[in-house]
Amino acid sequence: MDIKELKPRVKKGLWKPDEDMILKNYIEAHGEGNWASVSQKSGLMRGGRSCRLRWKNYLRPNIKRGRMSDDEKDLIIRLHKLLGNRWSLIAGRLPGRTDNEVKNYWNTHLNKKNSQHKTTTLGPKNKKKPQQLPTTQPICSRNSENDNQESHGRKDEDITIKSPQMEDTESFNFDIEEPSLLLSHNSLFFYEDEPFMPILDSFLFSEAFRSIGEETT
DNA sequence: AAACACGTCAACCGCTTGCTG
């Protein structure tokens, strides 16, 4: 007998409005947390992780849906330059937006846009769905010795200076390999030539730095 | 009108981290 058959069947796929209602009502009544029991006690035939994701990404109050504003686009681009694919950190700076939404938006809109000038030179064959980028690393240089907690499973013990998509971001006039952008002695980086610096507000900048600093300590 | 190609995004999966006993 297959052990899987002993497990309660877990429903997958898109959530239906009635399932949303059940989950929302349950969490409003009992609060977040302990997602395994949420899925059981609410009567939803969903896994705990699925419930958590649905709540976090769609049902939670104050979730902002719909098109990204120009400000938000701009912020995503700049934060991505600072933080790399740290979607949760980036989303944390965009009120009402979720990491999943930011990630999707980057992959479908901004990432494509950034590499557009390249694809146009490659001919019509490249009209096909753009390749998902390989796992990308934050562009900051790091000391590998004090960074092993950071990897978050990305098996990136080796220090990555330049993330793959950065090769597609010539439009930003950005080159991490330029010596002045890197502090030689530690994990932080410095944008002397950051073209968007006048726009980047100090709060955001300090917050971004703080995030990186926390990770490297 | 039908078939196909492509774009978008919700959801899942694998993995790591953090907490608890």
Added chain:
DNA sequence: CCAGCAAGCGGTTGACGTGTT
């Protein structure tokens, strides 16, 4: 210190909608 579990994160997949031929 260690094991087990829940939560969180980022990458990837696949369904669906829309545009094009």
